[in-house]
Amino acid sequence: YSNVTFTQCTSVIQVTATDADDSMYGNSAKLVYSISQGHPYFSVDPNTGVIRTALGPGDMDREQREHYQVVIEAKDMAGQRGGLTGTTVVNITLTDVNDNPPRFTQSIYQFRVSESSKSGTTVGRIQATDRDIGKNAEMYFTIVSGDGMDMFEISTDKDTQEGVITVSKPLDYEKKQSYTVEIQVQNNQVDPRFLSAGSKDMATVRIGVEDVDEPPLFDKASYLMEVKEDAMVGVTVGSVSAMDPDGARSMVKYSIDRRTDMDRLFNVHPGNGSVFLLKSLDREETAWHNISIIATEFNNPRQSSHVPVYIRLLDINDNAPTFATIYETFVCERTKAGQRIQTVSAVDADEPSMGHKFFFSLASEGMHRSNFTVRDNGDNTASILTRRATYSRLHQSIYLIPVVITDGDYPMQSSTGTLTVRVCTCDREGNMELCSAEALSSSPGLSTGALIAILLCAIILLMIVVLFTALKRQRKQEPLIISKEDVRDNVVSYNDEGGGEEDTQAFDIGALRHPDAAVALEETAKQSLASRDNGDVREFINQRVLENDCNPTAPPYDSLATYAYEGAGSVAESLSSLGSTSSEAEQDYHYLSDWGPRFRKLADMYGAEDSDFS
Template identity: 70%
Template sequence: MRTWIVVLLWACMHLSVDAISLSRGPVRRKIKELEEGKHKGTEALRRSKRGWMWKQFFLQEEYTGADYQYIGKLHSDVDKGDGTVMYVLAGEGAGTIFVIDANSGDLHATRTLDREEKPFYSLRAQAVSKKNGLPLEPETEFIVKLHDINDNEPKFDKEVYTASVPERSHIGTYVTQVTAQDADDEMFGLSAKLTYSISQGHPYFSVEPNTGIIRTALGPSDMDREQREHYQVVIEAKDMAGQKGGLTGTTTVNISLTDVNDNPPRFTKSIYQFNVPELTEVGKPVSTVRAVDADVGRNAEMDYTVVGGDGLDVFDIITDTKTQEGILTVKKPLDYEKKKSYTLQIQVQNTHPDPRFLSLNDKEMATVRISVEDVDEPPQFEKSSYIFKVKEDTAVGTFIGSVSAVDPDIQRSPVKYTIDRHTDVDWIFGIYAGNGSIFLKKTLDREEFPWHNISVIATEFNDPQQSSRVPVYIRVLDVNDNPPKLASFYETFVCENAKAGQKIQTISAVDRDDPAGGHRFFFNLAPESSVRANFSVRDNGDNTAGILTRRSGFARMHKNTHLVHLVISDGELPIQSSTGTLTIRVCTCDRDGNMEMCNAEALTSTAGLSTGALVAILLCILILLLIVVLFAALKRQKKKEPLIISKEDVRDNVVSYNDEGGGEEDTQAFDIGALRHPEVMEDNKLRRDILPSESLYPPPPLRRTVIPSRDNADVREFINQRVQENDGNPTAPPYDSLATYAYEGNGSVAESLSSLGSISSDGKQDYNYLSEWGPRFRKLADMYGGEDSDWDS
């Protein structure tokens, strides 16, 4: 690190040039040149007047004295010492951090300063006159720079570092790097020159002094994770290049050794001993072996194998990936009576060996001894299943086949046989308990059940709990015991204009039997057939036959139906045959042989409607009839209800008009009497509000039917009840509605609007039609107020 030496030269402005030592050659030559230039008339160099004698001041940081720290003296050459010059300070910290004596120009710092906080300050000074305050010289800037001292210790980037390095690493293997910083001035002295050292972690690790790089310091044999995995290393950083008196900072580095596969797995035992029951299922685990590996993770994964022994083909071993244990399993069934013990040689090794440590990963061997335990076993059948064949016409009691089972144990307990009746619910087969012979108990029918699957149970006499079962499959062989029949019901017709030898139908047959060589059917007319002269049968040789006409011309009116009897036989022994009847209709056809007309029976048959189809059609018709009936009933219910539903719901309305309308003619349209008694409505209704002109038409004789006055008891009782109810509750609205209307009084130009006044004043008007309602109106007047005379009018 470079060393900077700063020398401060400070001179007072009143020193004369004569007092300066001129011992230096360059200074003497300079003065001589100035003097020579003064005496010459040529242009000479002249010394410019300096108003200030300084450019920079230095101040030490972290000053701890009681008084203000003296920085230097400011002085101008215009100051003659007579007290007329005053010094003024401005700039960073002027008046607070830095103060100046106005008379003498002495500069001081008022408090301790920290270079790391601010390394220098820029200030301005000026000399002014005390008399008028005017500046005597221009303002000049200078700098106060802080001298650094070693007051900051190194600080690391992290308080704790974490690192790792593989175990078995060679000396000098890189681990990690630590870095520290020093806030002091690295350009001044050695305050920021750092040196790294290790104070804790020897002798396993080392650190480079200048870089802070940490490396391993021991060889592979000493850096073993299985011996020690974690290390804590303390690193120091010291300034002043490590010299005495420097400041120190520390950090901690936690270093872990990562695992490498440098250890082989080892069995916990050299010999393992197990007992295995002889009835252990194939593939089922019987026991486990364990090996341990000092490594961890992927390096501790291992594989187990069976490499030798007399049980190499009987047992196998697999690895449990979670526990890293070896699981022994059975590959073949065990039999205590045949072999009672086995010996295995097993091996374990790492799944992912490290090539660098193959010499350490030698294969580990162990011995496994397995003893087979005797178990009371159930009887064992000679076969896993049995298949027997029997003809369907075999007689009851006939022997079909036998099964055999023995007790595999040394005792050889006797065995009895039974049939599982859940598999033979009809008790078709039987079995002899002593020897396992199966016989027939019921007749067989191949066409119904071609196979019978039953189970036979073998049980020890001495221990009924020990039993086993075996499936027995019995195939029923076919016997020709079913005759062939027509394949379907044929609907056949012949045209009246048919020609001789014309084929009118192709028929085929079916047979429930299943001969080994396939079916072969033969078709012939029955000997007793009466239509031999009309139709013939031609066997096609492929289990089909054609029906042919033997003559020309058939008369539908003469005979519309012919019955043809056919004999169908098979080719197996014993030969089976049956007779079928073919119905042939006679129909009228066109020239191309297309049917045009048949008799009613033929049409019904040709339609091909079966009994089910006819039933479906009838059901549809019934459903449609029900829909029609329901629709009519609903329509009747929707009819308008009559005006008066019951005797209790009677509402009398008095209707009149406030317009010059139709008068009595209109009033009659709302005549309650007509609504209550429509049978007494007048046949001829005349408008009483319009009188015919006598000059044009002679008045016809006035004829009226006198309506007898009848006192309706129901109406009267109804009104009385409503009057009593309203008298008891004056706040309730009246049940009967009363409409009052305005009318033009006696002084009206239009005169009265009443239809009563439209007739001449001779008083011949008949008012008998009001006789029935007069008493009722008077009762309404009692309810709502008013005089009877008002209602009568």
């Protein structure tokens, strides 16, 4: 097997044959080579066995025939008659060269694309063929001309070797409905020997733009508006404008996205897009307002667009300057005239374009009795100076200095701030040692109202605690009323939800009552148990227990069994006058005391009579 890229007489391969005869004996081992199959494409050197091409490159084309089979014959006796022969087969394959340029499958391509297509959207694919193979068939596409060079671009699909046309910029049907581009294709690798056949091909691509219903389009990407903070309600701040870009030119209505204007400070005219005020504004509260305005088509409310609107409030001088902080100032009893005891500054909520400029002066009501002087330093600060050398803490411990602060903007605003100066005893270095109690009490702290409120809350809380404690103690001291009728033995709790026997432990209910009542109850219970411990009751209970044990339909063992014992026959027999004995013999009523506490009063009555008779 051999791969060949050739010119005429190009050596392809050399074949060699061997002969077992003695080469020293005549011509019996002398070999001659010849081609028995493969003419006229190849030839073989009769002496060396080298196979060569017999035709030029133009006569052999891989695209027409790629594989050749050549049969070589070797004959001894120098090729003379009577010589012996042997043959071999040589398979020759022509390798490819880039001798064929790519060619479009058609000269004109047509595609359509929606105007709403985003950048990168595929418009279509175009194909070109190349008779070569491998790298010689690789190609690339380029847009060389046309009115759509800036709107589209083309790339090569490495797998299919197709040209892929995509959108590179937004399209607008209302501006241009179609584009035409010229596309060129050529191989990545070009063989200069075959340029005469041409290495490129051209095709025309026509792209039509399809119209879609688009939302309204604002004439700006955003709007900046300015309004003075003292503007009246209803004043127009600015306006926005949007239009339907489609050919139908649908009417547009405007509205404000209320999520961006929760306080409803602004509104927009639905027809002309003018923005106006609904409420008064305050720059010191909010200097900027960012709202969003919506433009919607009348015919298709689903088509809408938003635009941001930035509204800046312009400052006006509507705030008076004030002291920058609360100053705590003192003056020594022994000082000197003109001594600076404090430097004050001011702040203003307004923001004038040229910056703040403050002026300080002593108020007119304090000039005639002023013990201090206010000196404007010219740098938005002022110095408080003493006007005399001595001050008496006993004579006057506190001085109030009214200071007028004025700004330099228009309209001019001013305010009067009061500076409190305490008179203190100082050491030689001027450090404060002692001030009056009145001055100290005037220092910042809790107000009288706050102290009273705290005291009232404490008193109310204390009363609640005392009342709660008294109620709790009263509940503990309530006597437990124990009547003669309220006699209990033991209370046994059965917390079973099903059948089965469970051991229980009884507890004395008297332990839960008042100690005094518990003692009385215990004595009563003992008497009751003693009185009821008789033979009749035992016999009755034993009989009922035996009946329940022998009863096949008896309830579970640990269920409650009722023994309705009504007692034995009365020893007094009938109490009626007819059944009573007429004898006036002495009767014995001592048995009544055996009936328990319920008959104690009756036993006492008859027992007393017996005592009287006796």
